[in-house]
Amino acid sequence: MPIFYRREHVKTLLTPRKLILRTCVSLVLLAGVMAACTMIGSQPIQAAKMFDRQHGGRDYEIFVHVRVPRVFLAALVGAALASAGVVFQALLQNPLADPYILGISSGAGLGATIAASAGLDWTLWGRSPMAVCAFAGALATVWLVWWLGRLARGAGPTGLLLAGVVVNAFFGALIMFVTSLSGSRQVQTTIFWLMGNMTEETFPVLWISGGCIVASVAALYLLGPLLNAISFGRADARSLGINTSKVAMASFAIAAFVTAVAVSLSGLIGFVGLIVPHAVRLLVGPDHRQLLPISAAAGAMFLTAADTVARTAVAPAQLPVGVVTAIFGGPFFLLLLIRHAKKLWR
Amino acid sequence: MQAIEVDNLSFSYNKRPVLQNLSFEVFEGSFLAVIGPNGSGKTTLVNLLRGTLKAQSGSIRIDSVEVQQYRTGALARKIGVVPQEFVPAFGFSAVETVLMARTPFYSRSGFERESDRIAVEKALRQTETMEFADRSIASLSAGERQRVFIARALAQETPILLLDEPTSFLDLRHQVGIFDLLKSTQIKEGKTIVVVTHDINLAAQYCDNALLLGSPDGCRCGPRPEVLTRQLIEKVFKVSGFMGEVGEAAFFLPLGGLARDYKARAGY
Amino acid sequence: MKKLWLIFAALVCWTAGGVFIQQWQTGTDRDTATPPMRIVSAAPNLTEILFALGLDDRIAAVTTNSNYPPAAMGKPKIGNFWHPDIEAVISAGPDLVLTLGFERQANLARRLERAGYNTLSLDIETIEQFYAAVERIGSVTDSEAAAAELLGRIKNRIAGPGTGAVQAKRLKVLLVIQRKPMRVVGRGTFVDEMIELAGGVNAVGPTLHKYPPIGAEQLVGSSPDVIIETADSGVDPSRQRAEALDYYRRFSDLPAVKTGRIYVISADSISRLGPRLHEGVEAIAGCLFFTGGNM
Numbered sequence: 001m002p003i004f005y006r007r008e009h010v011k012t013l014l015t016p017r018k019l020i021l022r023t024c025v026s027l028v029l030l031a032g033v034m035a036a037c038t039m040i041g042s043q044p045i046q047a048a049k050m051f052d053r054q055h056g057g058r059d060y061e062i063f064v065h066v067r068v069p070r071v072f073l074a075a076l077v078g079a080a081l082a083s084a085g086v087v088f089q090a091l092l093q094n095p096l097a098d099p100y101i102l103g104i105s106s107g108a109g110l111g112a113t114i115a116a117s118a119g120l121d122w123t124l125w126g127r128s129p130m131a132v133c134a135f136a137g138a139l140a141t142v143w144l145v146w147w148l149g150r151l152a153r154g155a156g157p158t159g160l161l162l163a164g165v166v167v168n169a170f171f172g173a174l175i176m177f178v179t180s181l182s183g184s185r186q187v188q189t190t191i192f193w194l195m196g197n198m199t200e201e202t203f204p205v206l207w208i209s210g211g212c213i214v215a216s217v218a219a220l221y222l223l224g225p226l227l228n229a230i231s232f233g234r235a236d237a238r239s240l241g242i243n244t245s246k247v248a249m250a251s252f253a254i255a256a257f258v259t260a261v262a263v264s265l266s267g268l269i270g271f272v273g274l275i276v277p278h279a280v281r282l283l284v285g286p287d288h289r290q291l292l293p294i295s296a297a298a299g300a301m302f303l304t305a306a307d308t309v310a311r312t313a314v315a316p317a318q319l320p321v322g323v324v325t326a327i328f329g330g331p332f333f334l335l336l337l338i339r340h341a342k343k344l345w346r
Numbered sequence: 347m348q349a350i351e352v353d354n355l356s357f358s359y360n361k362r363p364v365l366q367n368l369s370f371e372v373f374e375g376s377f378l379a380v381i382g383p384n385g386s387g388k389t390t391l392v393n394l395l396r397g398t399l400k401a402q403s404g405s406i407r408i409d410s411v412e413v414q415q416y417r418t419g420a421l422a423r424k425i426g427v428v429p430q431e432f433v434p435a436f437g438f439s440a441v442e443t444v445l446m447a448r449t450p451f452y453s454r455s456g457f458e459r460e461s462d463r464i465a466v467e468k469a470l471r472q473t474e475t476m477e478f479a480d481r482s483i484a485s486l487s488a489g490e491r492q493r494v495f496i497a498r499a500l501a502q503e504t505p506i507l508l509l510d511e512p513t514s515f516l517d518l519r520h521q522v523g524i525f526d527l528l529k530s531t532q533i534k535e536g537k538t539i540v541v542v543t544h545d546i547n548l549a550a551q552y553c554d555n556a557l558l559l560g561s562p563d564g565c566r567c568g569p570r571p572e573v574l575t576r577q578l579i580e581k582v583f584k585v586s587g588f589m590g591e592v593g594e595a596a597f598f599l600p601l602g603g604l605a606r607d608y609k610a611r612a613g614y
Numbered sequence: 615m616k617k618l619w620l621i622f623a624a625l626v627c628w629t630a631g632g633v634f635i636q637q638w639q640t641g642t643d644r645d646t647a648t649p650p651m652r653i654v655s656a657a658p659n660l661t662e663i664l665f666a667l668g669l670d671d672r673i674a675a676v677t678t679n680s681n682y683p684p685a686a687m688g689k690p691k692i693g694n695f696w697h698p699d700i701e702a703v704i705s706a707g708p709d710l711v712l713t714l715g716f717e718r719q720a721n722l723a724r725r726l727e728r729a730g731y732n733t734l735s736l737d738i739e740t741i742e743q744f745y746a747a748v749e750r751i752g753s754v755t756d757s758e759a760a761a762a763e764l765l766g767r768i769k770n771r772i773a774g775p776g777t778g779a780v781q782a783k784r785l786k787v788l789l790v791i792q793r794k795p796m797r798v799v800g801r802g803t804f805v806d807e808m809i810e811l812a813g814g815v816n817a818v819g820p821t822l823h824k825y826p827p828i829g830a831e832q833l834v835g836s837s838p839d840v841i842i843e844t845a846d847s848g849v850d851p852s853r854q855r856a857e858a859l860d861y862y863r864r865f866s867d868l869p870a871v872k873t874g875r876i877y878v879i880s881a882d883s884i885s886r887l888g889p890r891l892h893e894g895v896e897a898i899a900g901c902l903f904f905t906g907g908n909m
Contacts, residue, residue, distance in 0.1 A: 012439035012480045016457055043701040061704050065729035093435040116717065128721070183824055188696075189717040199721070200700070202728050207632035215625040219618050225449050225456055232434045232446075235398045239429075240502065241422025241450040250618065286436040289456055316678075316693030316702055 014287045022290055026297035033301045034075055037308040038067040042315035069200040072210070073265060074307040074321075075300035077198075078272055080213045080262040082280075082299025083220055085273030086291050087255035090231040091248055092157045095281075098274035099259040102164035103141040106171035108263040109194050111137020113175050116190040117182040127205065127264065130193050135264035141167060142256040146249075156234060195320035196269035198307050209261055216258040217296045223251050224289035231286070271325040272299050275333045282337065302329070348407075349374040349506055349538040350395065355404035357390055364390050368404070370557055370567035372540060374505075377532050379549035379556045379570075380542040383583050386560025388542045389430065392510045395540070396427050408506070419450055426499035428509040431492050437482035440494045444469055447501040462501075469501040472527055474520075488515035496524060500531070506538045507531070513545060521545070525552045550574055550595040558582055570595070586611045649756035650710035650732070656698050656719055659738060659888035660712045661686050663748055666889040667760045675706040682890070698722050704729070710754065714738060741807045744887050764889060771892035772811050785902055786817040788838035788870070791825060791881070793861065796833065800826045804887045805894070812899035814840065834865060841870040842901050844881035851878045877901040 039047065045059040045067075084099035092101070111133035120129035145163045152159030179187050201209075220227075226247045229237040234244045259273075276299040277291065284290055306324040313319055350372040357365045364387040372378050382388050393399040394406060397413045406413045408424055416424070426447075438446075447469075448462035458466075470476045473493040483491050492515055499507055507528065513521040529552050531537045543549050549556070556573040558566040561582045566573050576589035579598050587600035588610045601608045652674040655661040661680035664673055675690040677698065690706060693699035696718060703711060703726065711726050713719040715737035723733040734754060736747040745765055752761025787809050789799040799805040801820045809816055817838035818828065828836075841862060845854045855878045862871050870876055879901065884894040 010441055010479060013441055013445070014457075016455060041701050042699050043705045058705055058707055061729070062701050066701050066704065090436075095435060128717075181822060185716050192696075192718065200725055200729070204632055204636050207635070208629050211625050211628040211632065215621050215628070219621045222456065222617050222621075225446075225452055228438070228442075229446050229449055231436050232443075233432075235393075235396075236429060238398070238418055239396055239422060239425070239427040240447055240498075241419040243418045246615070250615070281436070286438055287442065316691065316699035317697040318699070 012285060014285075014290055019290050019293075022284060023293045023297070026294050030075065030297045030301050033304055034071050037071050037074075037304050038063060040308050040312060041067060042312055066200050069202075069206060070198055070307065070311075071304055072206055073201050074198055074304040076206070076210050076213050077262045077266045077269065078276075078299035078301070078303025079217060079296035080258045080299075081269065081273040081303070082276040082295040083217045083292055084255040084259040084262070085299075086277040086288065086295050087220055087227065087251050088273070089277055090227045090288060091252060091255075092161055093231055093233060094157065094161070095278060096274070097161075098270070099255065099262075100268065100270070100273070101168075102160065102256070103145040103167040103171065104138045104256065104259050104263065105268050106168045106175065107141025107144075108134040108138040108260070108268065109175050110141075110171045110178070111135070112193055112267075113178050113182075113190045116186045116193070117178050119186070130190075131264040134193075134267075135260050138260035138263050139256065141171065142252075142260070146252065192320075193267050196267040196322035196325075197318075198266050198310075198321060201265065205265075209265060212261050213258055216254050217292060219254050220251060221289065221292045223247060224287070224292060227251060227288040228286075231288075266321070269303070269322045269325060271322070271329040272303055275329050276302055279333055348372065349376075349409065350540070351405075351407040351410075352395075353405045353407075355394065355401050355406060357387070357394060357399065357401050359390075365394075365559075366564070368559075368565055370565070372538060372555070374538055375532060375536045376555060377529065377539045377553045378541070379553035380540065380559065381544075381546055381549065381556055381574075382559030386582075388559060389510055391559070392427075392508060392542055395508055396425060397421055422450065422502065422504070424504055425506045425508050426502040426504040428492075428495050428499045428507070428512050430510045431488050431495070431515055433484055433491070437484045439480050440475055440483055440486070440490075440497075441466065441470065441479040443483055443494055444475075444497045444501050447498045465501045465503055466497075469497040472500060473497040474523065489517060489520060492516060493520065493524070496527075505536070507540070509539070509541045511542055511544065513543065513548070521548060528552070546574065546579065547597040550597065574598070650708075650754070652706065652708045652710070653755070654692060654703055654706050654708040654711045655680065656692070656703075656711065656713040656722060657695060658682070659886045660714070660736070660751075662886070662888040662890065663751055664712075666764050667748075667752060667755070667757050669755055669757060672755070674708050675702065700725055704731075708732075710734065712736065712751070738887050739804065741804055741811075741887070741891065744804070744891065748889075768889065768892055772895045784813060784815040785839040786837065786869075787814040787898070787902070788817040788833070788836055788841045789884075789898075790841060790843045793843065793858070795827055796829070797825055797827050799884075800824050804891070805884050808884060808891065808894045809898055811895045812902055814898065814902050830865075834867065837869060839869045839873075839875065840901055841868075841876045842898065843876070843878045844884065845878050846881050851880070854878045875901075 039045065041062065043062055045062050081099055088097040088099055088101060089095055112130040115129040115133035122129060145160070145167050148163035148167070149160035152163065179190065226242055229240050229242050230244060230247060234248070237244050277295050280291060280295045280298050284294060303321070303325070306328060307321050309328070310319040310321045310324045348371045352368055352370050355365055355368040356363070380388050380391060390399065394401055395413065397416065400414060408416070408421070413421070444466050445458060445462065448458055448465060451459065451462055453459050470479055473496050475490065475493050475497050478486060478490060483494055486494065492512060496509070496512055513524055516524060525548060528539050528541065532539050541549065541553070550570060553570055555568060556570045558573050558578060561578070566578060574596070576598065580586050585600045587598055588607065589596055589598050601611050651672050653664060653669065653672050654675045655664055655673060656677055658677065658680040661673070661676045662682055664670065665683050665686060670685060673689055675692045676686055678691050678694040680686040692702040692706060698719070700722065709732060711723065711731055711733040713723045713733060713735045715735050720735050723735045726733050734750070736750060738744050738747050748761050748765055752758045789805060789809065791797050791799060798818055799816070800818055800823060801816055803824050806816050817836040818826070818832070843854065843858050845851050855876065858876050858878065859874070862868065862876055865871055879897040883890070883897045
């Protein structure tokens with residue numbers, strides 16, 4: 001029996017027990033945050049009144065039709081963005097990567113802009129044309145960036161990053177071009193949509209996207225040990241016996257897919273995919289087996305809280321959620337960094 | 347039995363030839379030192395041997411199978427690689443890093459097994475890295491980090507070890523310690539060791555064979571006394587010095603024009 | 615990798631389950647027999663229409679910039695035109711929600727429909743659409759008579775000014791809504807229709823934007839006979855007119871400058887396509903058929 005497991009030497013190693021405990025704690029916290037946020041909004045509602053059909057009909061309506069779908073949506077999108085952020089940071093070996101860095105943001109934006117400017121009118125399974133085109137645009141762009149990155153195969157993650165930067169810049173210019181040709185109404189619609197927004201989605205949309213996001217997080221968790229190795233570098237991971245091209249492609253595809261789902265649901269919400277993985281890494285360490293479930297839960301909590309602030313701070317108007325995530329995310333992250341700076345260099 | 351067979355290997359970076367018609371063999375259970383000046387292609391050779399680079403012509407066979415034919419997992423069970431020192435992007439601890447070598451052996455739940463823990467502990471003890479097992483490798487000194495990477499390669503439990511400048515940042519005690527460790531794995535476990543190093547003299551004390559790269563006449567590979575001669579070293583490294591006897595192996599002391607004992611250079 | 619396929623299979627089953635459950639769900643049935651008594655209006659011109667039809671006591675809530683008639687300002691608010699608050703709408707307990715047709719408001723209508731509320735989205739971009747909207751609102755609220763009467767009144771008042779104008783001799787009007795940088799009213803807008811009804815013709819040809827920014831070259835090229843600027847409330851019209859005369863003097867070749875036919879009208883009269891549209895037509899006609907003076 002190896003001695004060191006009995007001594008203090010291996011505090012940092014992840015054990016199944018630690019993982020389960022930490023995941024359960026995160027999920028309990030998440031449930032608490034979600035429950036609290038359903039009771040907060042621009043109109044005061046009371047839990048007691050809700051089930052009194054006679055007088056509390058209004059409270060119940062707001063709770064069921066507005067609060068609950070919205071809180072669930074925020075949680076799902078937050079979980080999706082945070083998990084995708086974890087994966088992109090590992091694949092690009094760069095703690096400053098976020099889910100939009102490889103062209104997803106401009107691809108989604110271009111799709112949404114074209115849909116808005118063309119004045120499309122159909123709906124697909126209850127999703128607006130902008131949401132569907134944003135999803136398609138995001139996936140198409142990611143495929144393009146991946147393909148370009150492979151052309152610069154020798155450059156490693158830098159090649160991929162550069163491809164993403166170039167595509168973002170070019171598509172950004174296209175967005176400006178299309179916008180300049182559009183009427184002011186379409187422009188405003190596009191901008192509002194792109195700034196990030198949460199609305200109440202229907203049950204099937206929540207069910208299906210919820211399934212997609214949870215399944216993606218689960219799949220990425222299974223790739224956890226492989227992502228650990230890949231974060232050292234592709235060649236390095238290969239020398240350990242890991243099929244890096246398969247793992248990279250699979251995790252990239254899943255992370256891109258889940259980001260595209262998130263963007264089509266709620267526009268471009270920044271900061272979540274960048275700082276939640278960071279903050280969680282500072283708290284529990286860089287092991288992806290726990291980073292993924294806990295970041296997903298933390299991202300869900302963060303975005304739910306941010307959305308609650310967004311819809312109540314300047315009621316009846318609403319702040320774009322992206323503004324709230326930036327305002328609160330920044331200083332919060334700074335505080336965490338200062339407090340745990342020593343832990344970073346465990 | 348040859349563990350590694352290299353036949354007529356040629357490699358160029360963007361039409362600049364680095365290795366030309368290189369042929370040599372590494373016998374199973376032998377210790378090969380790869381020596382050469384900067385730019386002679388030592389690291390390129392390491393990358394070719396581990397399959398990261400593909401040669402333009404010629405072949406590399408590990409256990410009689412072409413390197414490029416190996417599946418990643420199978421190759422990783424044959425060769426353990428210690429790369430040149432680098433700082434990874436994320437702050438994994440030393441023990442986590444070493445444990446990563448056992449990733450292909452993890453159980454279905456994604457965690458290590460008992461045999462993995464035993465292998466890791468053994469590797470940590472052998473490299474004397476147990477004392478900072480819990481510290482982030484980004485916070486270690488370059489030398490300590492090197493030892494962690496060596497421990498990782500050891501934990502892979504492969505018959506061949508390929509090390510790229512494993513002692514360049516180590517102090518004297520640890521330099522000797524690592525070479526002793528490598529030699530003991532060769533002797534006790536029959537591992538095949540290939541070390542790329544700048545330190546000719548240290549290598550001379552431990553290696554069986556030497557491969558000298560960078561010579562205009564083509565590489566020289568063979569038993570150590572045949573390759574590490576004064577003439578060859580002076581010619582390839584373009585420096586003159588003193589060749590002295592210690593016991594079984596000689597040592598080479600490079601002496602420049604203003605060196606105290608420059609008179610001791612041969613030919614003066 | 616096998617486990618990944620397992621997860622994928624589970625996802626497919628989950629999705630199928632969701633679709634199946636959806637078949638079981640029925641929406642809430644709302645009573646649509648009686649005429650709506652609690653109406654929420656999400657746009658100022660819709661509010662004006664409701665008031666004009668005499669439905670003010672049936673209005674449950676309006677948006678914050680519903681400032682006409684003054685009685686509207688006393689109604690509960692559901693947020694503003696661009697940011698309607700769905701919770702406030704639900705709080706008002708409406709049995710009918712009126713919105714405009716463009717994406718932002720149509721989105722609100724869709725969300726309310728999903729939550730089981732009756733909504734009506736109306737496009738009011740042209741005067742024809744406005745008439746249709748008034749009729750539609752009239753029929754939905756059981757006030758067809760009031761709607762017909764309102765439309766009759768409006769059509770009467772706008773028939774006056776421009777009908778006598780001879781087509782060939784229509785004056786070219788440049789309606790400037792912002793001087794620096796210059797933005798004018800373009801073709802295909804309801805204000806452009808007002809210009810036509812007033813007896814004029816838009817000096818600017820068809821453009822990509824409805825309210826295009828134009829440069830000095832296009833200004834000179836349009837060669838307007840009359841320039842009309844709009845003044846926001848709180849700005850002294852005579853002072854603005856003096857500034858305008860001074861500004862356009864540099865374009866001495868313009869017919870409008872040569873004849874000094876530069877006028878200032880209130881921005882309110884042309885800002886909304888609602889029951890007061892005759893005010894805008896009359897304001898523009900006033901500039902065309904009487905020389906000098908402000909409106």
